[in-house]
Amino acid sequence: MDKYIKFLKDQKVTAVYTTGTNGEGPSLTVDERKAVLELWIERAKGKFVIIAQTGGCNQREAIELSKHAGQVGVDAFACMVPSFFKAKTEEAVVQFLEPIAAAAPNTPFYYYDINFLTGVYLNTRKILELGKSRIPNLRGAKFSCPEMSGLFDSTLADDNMQIMCGSDMFLAMLALGVEVPVVYGHYSKLFNQLQKAFKQGDMKTARKIQAIFSSLSDINTKYGGGIGVIKAITKCFGVNLGQPRLPELPFPDNQLEDLKTDLKNLGVFDELL
Amino acid sequence: MDKYIKFLKDQKVTAVYTTGTNGEGPSLTVDERKAVLELWIERAKGKFVIIAQTGGCNQREAIELSKHAGQVGVDAFACMVPSFFKAKTEEAVVQFLEPIAAAAPNTPFYYYDINFLTGVYLNTRKILELGKSRIPNLRGAKFSCPEMSGLFDSTLADDNMQIMCGSDMFLAMLALGVEVPVVYGHYSKLFNQLQKAFKQGDMKTARKIQAIFSSLSDINTKYGGGIGVIKAITKCFGVNLGQPRLPELPFPDNQLEDLKTDLKNLGVFDELL
Amino acid sequence: MDKYIKFLKDQKVTAVYTTGTNGEGPSLTVDERKAVLELWIERAKGKFVIIAQTGGCNQREAIELSKHAGQVGVDAFACMVPSFFKAKTEEAVVQFLEPIAAAAPNTPFYYYDINFLTGVYLNTRKILELGKSRIPNLRGAKFSCPEMSGLFDSTLADDNMQIMCGSDMFLAMLALGVEVPVVYGHYSKLFNQLQKAFKQGDMKTARKIQAIFSSLSDINTKYGGGIGVIKAITKCFGVNLGQPRLPELPFPDNQLEDLKTDLKNLGVFDELL
């Protein structure tokens, strides 16, 4: 853990998002999730912005986790909707979120939209607009859906709301004015270089770095996708996060060298600027 | 509860499936699910075959619930796969199920396939074939998917395995040799009449009853689908099961009379044979 | 061609469906489709019931093909909806079909529903109910969708309408009262045996034959699916129908022996009753 925190620091990460998708929140029990969050708070409070993801299960557990997150002092919390019983309307999402957000009423709250995994394809902008008056601590959304149009649209909900984004189209995001992308820890340095190039108007370098991110997606696909590959990539950066929980399968040991070579060829370990 | 058990008896129900989809298992906490099961055991043990559904969350909780189900003495238990992290291969499903089935090794175990809600579209027959030698208490599957071809195919996995079915194409199932359909409590009487007609070779009556089941689907769709409608229909049969948990929305009170009229016009409250 | 007709006769086929999906209608030009149909009429008129599929392209061409089908004297014709511009409502389907059916007003007309290829998922029963009064020669539907519940539901539209079915769940269909399945030419003999067993109440044999049909689906999948495999299977029965049109890929020659062995092991070349 300490090694991981040092690594994130080195990568110039400024915020962590705990027990989300890559943190496998929905595969952990309530007690495990509380323990993970407490560890982050203990070791990293003040060093990073800490955001807890409290959804992925039923509403009662999400309420319990949100209350806990508020008590231990996270900087913000976010919640997804359940993926088995799927909310059919934006109104149902807001009704579902209301008591969850209210469980830590003084902590900023975000709606976590990851439609391709939850199977809930609704309008994020409308959810924010409906929620604005009913969820006082609602501050925006973490938008991890592939549709760029939905991302930009969600930024139009309200000037005071903030959209964090989990996609890898960082350069497009910067242009669209999404200021807070959420990047895998190990790519944070690379992203900071992209951001710098964009701000300097050096679009050629910016596109070059964006091309690396796109190739990283291809590598991910090549090795079968899923949490197993992500953990293996982190391992290539020198941090061992262990194996994923079933039904996600572990990354095969005998492919690790190939993966490392692919990453090296892409130049992700190099300084680019 | 006692009223519901009496009602099920009157409807000639022979088995109950607890904390499955209609029992909203995934919307309950672990403790709530244990309590629901214990209540069923206390009131209905020996009167019905009691099958506990222990999935819908993460693997650890499914193991805990399965162990509990074995200890309180269910007749069988079944488990679905998670809907957020989706198993990508039949092998991953079997790896996921192994320790869950092993948590109650002397109790018959079934794989619960409900693909349109979990988003996991895999081959049930292959899962049973792979699992046969690795899960000693595996006895078959509860197949609640819309594809009739997949249902029949799954019956071919092994002669000693049993396929329970959650679809409403009962007449087709009977022809295909699926012997143990799982029917909503309130339709059980109607189903028994269908079965009787089929056994007597009275296909005209059998098709007439099947047509009623199909129309019931239409009514369900007409009122928006979901758990709210199912609870409202049960209410029309005289048993109040309360409101569904969010994100499922409650059935609007002012439509209850319309629903009752639709059901009456369909003849579901009449004796048919 | 003559050899194929003799083969179909030997297989006890009673009807042919020209330029449908397996006849690759949508991959042929209007002139080619007319020529194929004229050939069938010339060689097989009176020997088989001949049904022309006139859809798969734009409405004007469907009208032209339907007019032609009526003029050359088909027994019936059927039409699917376009797969690029997708009809969004049942009303749009009926408006689309009206002038097509009217192009051969004295010939029985069927709506051809093959939702998984057209991408148009609408309610077949509702289309028949809407069309009943507006399309005088509408006689039913050819239902080639995987959902068995939709199949049965469509039989409830009108007592005078007929549902032909393109699925392979033949035994289920017989039970549900669908009287006219549409079977691949080479499986017709097998289907006749299934029908005979069902009528005699010999459900054990019926299920055994149905199991063969299900295994045939698996073989199809094993070799990659598509029109190429279907043509290769027909070739194993001794009739060479040539190669499919692109974008369907041809079946690789070096796998033909394996396919033949798989079919032999399944017993499809044997007499079963």
Next chain:
Amino acid sequence: MDKYIKFLKDQKVTAVYTTGTNGEGPSLTVDERKAVLELWIERAKGKFVIIAQTGGCNQREAIELSKHAGQVGVDAFACMVPSFFKAKTEEAVVQFLEPIAAAAPNTPFYYYDINFLTGVYLNTRKILELGKSRIPNLRGAKFSCPEMSGLFDSTLADDNMQIMCGSDMFLAMLALGVEVPVVYGHYSKLFNQLQKAFKQGDMKTARKIQAIFSSLSDINTKYGGGIGVIKAITKCFGVNLGQPRLPELPFPDNQLEDLKTDLKNLGVFDELL
């Protein structure tokens, strides 16, 4: 027609894309498509870059249309894959396109990817890479898919290939270096303003204009989507393009005033810079 051409000129349109999706290519017969193209050539040759879309039907007709397009002297042509028989691999797409591109070997050719309508979800970049050596006149792709990551990825195929884009995330495209968006004629002026703001680094104005494009999508959805709405919007700009072909439904006359008001409130008729 002349009025439409003048209108496009006024809107500062520089290129036209004939018989594509909005030109309803797949709903026209081969002869109609040739006639439409000849009219464009006659009236607009030299005024606009004219690109003919020759796909949407079977391969033979696409070859015929491509040959014709070359003969009448289009500046470029593009072709989509069929939507009924769906290409399953990138290799199948390239095999399908080869003879089509070869029908006008001296004219620049583009692959037209519109996955959400054809149902063919393949990797555009891989198609371009595979096609590079086998299709000498291949110059790039028209990418009309919603996935921004696929758009950027396709720009990485080859430095000499050009990606035209049909999405409405124009600002994101500009940042990603996609230089040739394909815009509805009536929005061309608006787009030019967006481009100007972007080049001047005035991101605030650029985002404001992008927000108008996003709101236009919402208006499209509000009125039911489809070709009918697009024709109605063009009508609000003063150009009557008639009714769409079935199965697309016409826009209801009594909603035209509402639509006009919505567009006016959005400011699309105003000068913005």
